[in-house]
Amino acid sequence: MSKKVVRINEATIRFAGDSGDGMQLTGTRFTEATAIVGNDLKTIPNYPSEIRAPTGTLAGVSAFQLMFGSSRVFTPGDLPDTLVAMNPAALKVHLRDLKKGGTILANSNAFTAKNLKMAGWEGDPLTDGTLDSYTVYSMEMSKLVGKALEDSDLTSKGIERTKNMFALGVLFWMYNRPLEPTEEWLKKKFAKIPGLAEANITAIRTGFNYGETTEIFSTSYLVEKADLPKGNYRNITGNVAVAYGLVTAAEKAGKELFLGSYPITPASEILHTLSGLRNFGVKTFQAEDEIAGISSAIGASYAGDLAVTTTSGPGMALKTEAIGLAIITELPLVIVNVQRGGPSTGMPTKMEQSDLFQAILGRNSDAPIPVIAAQDPADCFMCAFEAARIAMKYMTPVILLTDGYLGQGSGPWLIPDPDSLPEIKPHHPDSSAASEEGFMPYSRDENEARPWALPGTPGLEHRIGGLEKENITGMVSQDPDNHEVMTAIRAKKVANITAEIPPMEIFGEKKGKVLVLGWGSTHGSIHVAVERAQKAGKSVSQAHLRWVNPFPSDLKEVCDSFDEIIVPEVNSGQLALLLKAELIRPIHQLNKVRGEPFRASEIEDKINEVHG
Amino acid sequence: MSETIEGIEELNLTRKDFVPGNEVRWCPGCGDYAILAQMQKTLPVMGVKKEDYAFISGIGCSSRFPYYMDTYGFHSIHGRAPAIASGVKLANPDLTVWVITGDGDGFSIGGNHMIHVLRRNIDMNIMLFNNRIYGLTKGQYSPTSFLGKKTKSSPFGSIDRPFNPSAIALGANATFICRTLDVDAKGMQESIKRAQRHKGASFIEVYQNCVIFNDGEFEDVENKATRPDNALFVVHGEPMVFGKDRDKGIIMENHHPKVVQLGDEYKEADLLVHDETNPIITNLLLEMTFDTNNPTPFGVLRAVEDVTYDEMLIEQIEQVTEIKGVGTLHDLFFSGDVWEVK
Numbered sequence: 001m002s003k004k005v006v007r008i009n010e011a012t013i014r015f016a017g018d019s020g021d022g023m024q025l026t027g028t029r030f031t032e033a034t035a036i037v038g039n040d041l042k043t044i045p046n047y048p049s050e051i052r053a054p055t056g057t058l059a060g061v062s063a064f065q066l067m068f069g070s071s072r073v074f075t076p077g078d079l080p081d082t083l084v085a086m087n088p089a090a091l092k093v094h095l096r097d098l099k100k101g102g103t104i105l106a107n108s109n110a111f112t113a114k115n116l117k118m119a120g121w122e123g124d125p126l127t128d129g130t131l132d133s134y135t136v137y138s139m140e141m142s143k144l145v146g147k148a149l150e151d152s153d154l155t156s157k158g159i160e161r162t163k164n165m166f167a168l169g170v171l172f173w174m175y176n177r178p179l180e181p182t183e184e185w186l187k188k189k190f191a192k193i194p195g196l197a198e199a200n201i202t203a204i205r206t207g208f209n210y211g212e213t214t215e216i217f218s219t220s221y222l223v224e225k226a227d228l229p230k231g232n233y234r235n236i237t238g239n240v241a242v243a244y245g246l247v248t249a250a251e252k253a254g255k256e257l258f259l260g261s262y263p264i265t266p267a268s269e270i271l272h273t274l275s276g277l278r279n280f281g282v283k284t285f286q287a288e289d290e291i292a293g294i295s296s297a298i299g300a301s302y303a304g305d306l307a308v309t310t311t312s313g314p315g316m317a318l319k320t321e322a323i324g325l326a327i328i329t330e331l332p333l334v335i336v337n338v339q340r341g342g343p344s345t346g347m348p349t350k351m352e353q354s355d356l357f358q359a360i361l362g363r364n365s366d367a368p369i370p371v372i373a374a375q376d377p378a379d380c381f382m383c384a385f386e387a388a389r390i391a392m393k394y395m396t397p398v399i400l401l402t403d404g405y406l407g408q409g410s411g412p413w414l415i416p417d418p419d420s421l422p423e424i425k426p427h428h429p430d431s432s433a434a435s436e437e438g439f440m441p442y443s444r445d446e447n448e449a450r451p452w453a454l455p456g457t458p459g460l461e462h463r464i465g466g467l468e469k470e471n472i473t474g475m476v477s478q479d480p481d482n483h484e485v486m487t488a489i490r491a492k493k494v495a496n497i498t499a500e501i502p503p504m505e506i507f508g509e510k511k512g513k514v515l516v517l518g519w520g521s522t523h524g525s526i527h528v529a530v531e532r533a534q535k536a537g538k539s540v541s542q543a544h545l546r547w548v549n550p551f552p553s554d555l556k557e558v559c560d561s562f563d564e565i566i567v568p569e570v571n572s573g574q575l576a577l578l579l580k581a582e583l584i585r586p587i588h589q590l591n592k593v594r595g596e597p598f599r600a601s602e603i604e605d606k607i608n609e610v611h612g
Numbered sequence: 613m614s615e616t617i618e619g620i621e622e623l624n625l626t627r628k629d630f631v632p633g634n635e636v637r638w639c640p641g642c643g644d645y646a647i648l649a650q651m652q653k654t655l656p657v658m659g660v661k662k663e664d665y666a667f668i669s670g671i672g673c674s675s676r677f678p679y680y681m682d683t684y685g686f687h688s689i690h691g692r693a694p695a696i697a698s699g700v701k702l703a704n705p706d707l708t709v710w711v712i713t714g715d716g717d718g719f720s721i722g723g724n725h726m727i728h729v730l731r732r733n734i735d736m737n738i739m740l741f742n743n744r745i746y747g748l749t750k751g752q753y754s755p756t757s758f759l760g761k762k763t764k765s766s767p768f769g770s771i772d773r774p775f776n777p778s779a780i781a782l783g784a785n786a787t788f789i790c791r792t793l794d795v796d797a798k799g800m801q802e803s804i805k806r807a808q809r810h811k812g813a814s815f816i817e818v819y820q821n822c823v824i825f826n827d828g829e830f831e832d833v834e835n836k837a838t839r840p841d842n843a844l845f846v847v848h849g850e851p852m853v854f855g856k857d858r859d860k861g862i863i864m865e866n867h868h869p870k871v872v873q874l875g876d877e878y879k880e881a882d883l884l885v886h887d888e889t890n891p892i893i894t895n896l897l898l899e900m901t902f903d904t905n906n907p908t909p910f911g912v913l914r915a916v917e918d919v920t921y922d923e924m925l926i927e928q929i930e931q932v933t934e935i936k937g938v939g940t941l942h943d944l945f946f947s948g949d950v951w952e953v954k
Contacts, residue, residue: 036951181949234948248941258703260695278932280939283702283925288728292695295688295725299668299699302686303707307699325689415950418941455684455700455707458663463678465687466671475634476679 003212004219010069011175011223012077015167016094017086019052019062022164026084027064029168029185033177034068035235035412038225041068042376042524043235044076044409044597049265049348056118061093070224074376074524076409078599082174084167086110086141088119095125103135105170107163109142137216141166141207148206153195162203169207176222179204229414236413238377238406239269242310242336245384247280250306252385253392253424258305259284260296262315265348266404267338270310290318294335298322301331302464304428304454306388310336312404313355314345320363323397327367327490329464330442330450332391332398332426334384339403341595350595351405353520354571359399360549360578366487368494370394371549373401375523378413380406383546385421390500392426394493395449401548403570405597406521428452431459438462441474448493494550501552508534508541514611515562519545519575522568522598529603538611548575551582559583564610566590568603625656632682638673643794643820644741648680650800658808660708667710668697670717673748674741674820677712691722694729697736705922708808709736715756716746719777723755730784732921733812737804740777740815741794743822744829751825763825778913779898781815782891788814789894789914794821795834799845799910806912812920833908844907846897848915851883854907862906869896869906888915 013030017023024045031043043066053060067077082103085091087110098104111124125131126138141163149159172179183201190197211217236244250257259282261271275284283305287293294309301307311319316337326333339355341347359371370390374383380402387398429451433439441462442450453460462474470477471485507530518526523544530542543558545551559565559579567576568590576589590606592598630652638644655665665683669675671690678685684707688696693711701709711729718726718740729738745763746752752765753772760769781789788810792803800818807814819830832842840856852862859874861883872878887893894914900906933939 032949036949038951038953228953230953232946232950232952234946234950236948244944247939247944251941256703258699260699277939277944278929279936280944281929281933283929285698285702287695287698288724291692292698292725292728295692295695296699296702298688299686299696299701300703301699302696303666303700303703305699305703307703321689322692329686415945418945454704455666456663456704458661461663461683461685463685463687465678465685466689467687 003217005176005222006219007222007224009071009223010067010073011082011221012065012067012080013082013084013171014063014065014080014094014097015084016061016063016090017084017164018055018089019048019050019060020055021062021086022161023062023064023086026164026168027066029182030171030177031066031235031410032185033172033181034066035233036181037177037223038228039068039070039223040073040226040228040412041066041235042073042076042409042411044405047349056087056089056115058089058093058119061090063090063094068223070226072226072228073411074527075597075600078601084171086164086167088116088121088125091125092119092121098134100133101135103137104131105137105139105167107141107167108138109140137170139170139210144206144210145203148202149199152199152202154199159199162200165200165203166207166210169204169209170211172204173208173211174217174220176220179208228412232415233412234415235410236378236381237269237408237410238374238380238402239267239338239408240273241377241380241413242384242400242402242407243270243273243277245381246274246306246308246334246388247277247282248381248418248421249385249388249424250282251280251418252421253306253388253426255304255306255426257282258297258300258307259310260287260293260300260307261285261310262287262290262293264290264312264315266340266407267310267312267315267336269407270336270338290315291322294319294322294326294333297333298326298329298331301326301333302329302455304452306334306392307332308334308336308388310338312338312340312348313342313358316355316358316362323369324363324365324367325466326397327363327369328466328468330395332395332452334387334391334398334400336384336400336402338407339401341593347595349404351403351521351597352570352593352595353403353522354574354593355401356519356548356571356574359401366491368491369397369399369549370494370497370547371399371401372547373520373545374406375520375544375546377406377409377411381413381416389422389424390497392424392452393449394447394497395452396493401520403521426452428454429457429460431457434459440472442469443472444489447496448489497547498550498553501547501550503554504543504552504558506541506543506558509539510541511561512541513539513562514541514564514566514607515559516540516542516566516568516603516607517545517559517579518542518568519548522570525598525600525603526568528600529607532600532604533607533611538607540607540611545575556583559585564588566606566610568592568598568606570597623656623659623661625662627652627656629662630655630682632680634679636680637676639824641823642673643743643822644674644677646794646797647739647741647800647818647820648677650797651681651804654801654804658805660808664707665710666697666700666707667712668693668700669712670722671748672714672717674712674714675717691717691720692725693717694722694725694738698729698732698734701734701736701922702925705735705926711736711738712741713738714741715744715754715777719775719780720755727780727784730781730786730813730815733787733918734921735812735923737807737814738816739807740817741820742777742817743820743826744774745822745826747822747825776898776901778815778817778901782894782898782914786815786914787812787916787918788912789817790815790912791817791819791910793819793830793833793910796910803912806915810915812918842907844900844909846886846909846911846913848886848888848912851880851885853880853883864896869900871906888912
């Protein structure tokens with residue numbers, strides 16, 4: 001029987017199963033195979049905050065979604081075309097998102113009476129007509145891998161565990177992906193456990209052959225290579241990209257990298273990645289708490305390392321006082337906040353952009369700090385690099401905002417040539433900097449930056465601290481005039497960074513009816529929505545802020561060129577409020593606080609409403 | 613003639629080198645002056661260059677200390693000095709790092725950092741000014757104030773059970789614990805020297821008199837007339853003898869320390885012998901601290917060698933680098949599955 005191959009431009013797949021079913025791994029392997037084929041793609045995981053919620057429950061469902069295509073892909077897709085449901089709970093949670101007429105791949109062996117009841121199904125949706133408007137491939141995955149591996153040394157539980165690889169094999173067949181990269185990866189991963197790699201490879205091939213030979217599948221899909229800019233690519237998550245950006249900045253500055261951090265979801269992967277880079281001279285310090293994380297980093301900065309602390313919202317709250325210390329002592333420091341839903345513990349594994357006020361405003365007193373926000377997983381690399389460069393050049397802490405969507409989501413990264421990145425030249429004065437009157441630790445360069453004098457330098461002994469210091473001399477001072485001078489200098493230092501911000505990029509006409517202005521991880525959804533609206537003939541453009549403090553110098557000019565401004569944010573309107581104050585004009589807000597990113601369609605609807 | 617340590621380069625430093633020009637602003641009569649003087653007097657003979665010292669403090673009267681030392685210094689935020697000092701030492705292991713803290717800074721708001729820096733055994737020296745009161749905020753009880761203490765925030769007497777900082781240090785597995793007195797110049801110098809030479813986190817508890825809010829708290833051991841009968845100065849390997857006439861000693865009875873009169877019944881040979889390396893002895897001395905039937909122990913209560921976090925970090929970096937080679941950005945960027953778009 002010859003099967004049909006249909007060419008499609010893009011596809012969105014969601015893998016859903018119990019937390020123990022290995023859905024993140026399955027999704028990641030499909031992603032790697034897809035990247036190697038040359039498609040553009042974006043991914044997003046979606047997992048519960050419990051490590052292993054009770055098996056079979058709705059709370060225990062873990063999912064991973066990716067969109068891939070033969071042209072540029074800006075988001076992990078709105079609604080999936082294909083849903084892999086490893087149990088009834090996964091189907092229950094994710095069915096509502098599946099496109100009408102979409103495809104479901106289900107492990108029918110998991111649809112037992114007990115599991116169905118636990119997931120809240122009255123009957124068996126695979127057989128009772130519930131799914132009539134979808135294409136359903138109900139497969140006895142557990143049984144099929146059991147048969148295929150009956151001669152293996154694995155326990156029955158171990159064999160059952162390979163069912164995710166069976167599902168992966170079926171998908172590899174459906175979407176014409178190569179098996180080799182996953183097989184090679186399995187061999188490496190399980191090199192020390194005999195039999196395990198082979199069993200998983202058998203499961204994949206069983207799934208692939210099942211698609212190829214059984215009659216239930218009649219069609220497979222081909223997504224051609226995307227036309228990406230030339231160069232070497234790899235798939236990268238935002239958290240890994242942040243880690244790499246920091247290592248790169250340290251290398252470019254001739255510095256050792258110090259990370260003081262406390263584990264927190266969804267930021268921990270930055271700590272994990274950097275702790276594996278000892279041979280890059282990276283010093284990771286898993287501190288006793290969030291406060292010690294930033295405090296140790298401030299100490300390391302004082303002593304001359306490129307110092308970093310990484311966290312998420314609740315950790316930022318704890319670090320607040322120490323951020324003020326870094327501001328008043330004017331020490332370089334990179335503070336990474338991988339935002340999550342809040343307040344308090346909130347929704348640790350869900351994304352949100354609601355720490356913008358906290359980043360820009362959330363400290364006692366006038367305590368300005370530069371804030372940069374990454375717009376996609378790969379962009380986290382350059383944003384981390386820039387944050388470090390600016391911190392050292394202007395002698396200031398810098399906050400880098402990403403979020404769980406960027407940090408744990410992934411996309412292809414065009415690997416840069418290290419030589420093409422700017423050098424960073426931190427200025428450490430030597431003994432000659434001490435005059436007759438002694439060393440002046442708060443003297444200023446043309447950017448108002450003070451010298452980064454390192455302990456160990458003879459003749460430059462000086463004291464810094466959280467008490468207000470006299471400008472130039474650095475002596476403790478409670479003088480009112482001096483406090484005004486220092487407050488103004490701290491503000492000016494941040495304002496000076498405007499000179500580093502390139503002109504805003506406009507997607508679309510530079511003048512028109514509607515501008516959709518965003519920041520951070522909404523970039524992809526906005527882009528897709530604006531592109532669709534443009535194709536529908538609407539006068540709409542996109543601009544996106546990378547630096548949110550300070551704003552780019554041409555912000556007003558750009559905004560003045562449009563009649564209406566829409567600001568979509570995954571919060572209750574934080575940038576919108578700042579913009580109202582900055583631009584003194586009305587803003588159309590589009591806000592979503594559901595712990596998930598925008599769908600392009602939601603933004604498109606808002607464009608249509610405002611544009612008319 | 614100044615004392616020098618064998619095998620260490622003569623740096624020709626004097627006390628003056630460590631005195632900056634600014635005015636010291638502690639209250640007249642404060643115990644802190646004596647501590648500062650002994651620090652400035654002792655450091656010149658330690659064989660460490662002045663620029664290689666970093667004094668880190670938090671908030672409180674004691675934490676002004678770095679401003680009065682002409683070295684590198686960082687007066688930081690309340691309670692966080694051990695964490696900041698950890699970063700300083702790990703960034704530049706060549707520095708000699710001192711943390712100056714108080715009973716509120718180090719054991720109330722900063723208690724967590726204190727136990728963890730001691731546990732990690734990062735090579736630094738931590739000096740606790742214990743005056744059993746909050747001075748800078750003008751006289752509230754502290755976590756080391758005794759029950760019943762009447763202060764501004766406990767007008768009917770404190771109902772807050774105190775703890776013994778040196779016992780916490782032991783509980784945190786500190787490798788060096790010593791106790792001294794602000795007025796004991798010799799004991800202070802000896803403590804500073806031993807602590808700085810010790811590899812790892814050294815903890816010095818200083819009984820320090822707050823002349824304004826808690827004057828006389830340590831009168832029994834500060835007063836030269838009563839000190840010999842109330843203080844036990846322990847020396848490694850020597851029997852525990854004290855008293856004006858050195859006629860009293862400590863024995864172990866029913867697993868508890870007990871004071872005995874030396875003479876016909878008890879000889880020196882019957883007494884407990886101090887052993888800095890034995891945690892049972894250290895525990896016993898710490899138990900005596902609040903026991904009015906026993907003298908208060910001073911001196912090096914514990915000193916053991918153990919691995920330090922800072923050395924292990926350097927070693928691990930060297931080991932991994934030897935196995936994997938010096939990391940390059942190219943290797944890092946190409947460490948995943950890479951594909952080329954032509």
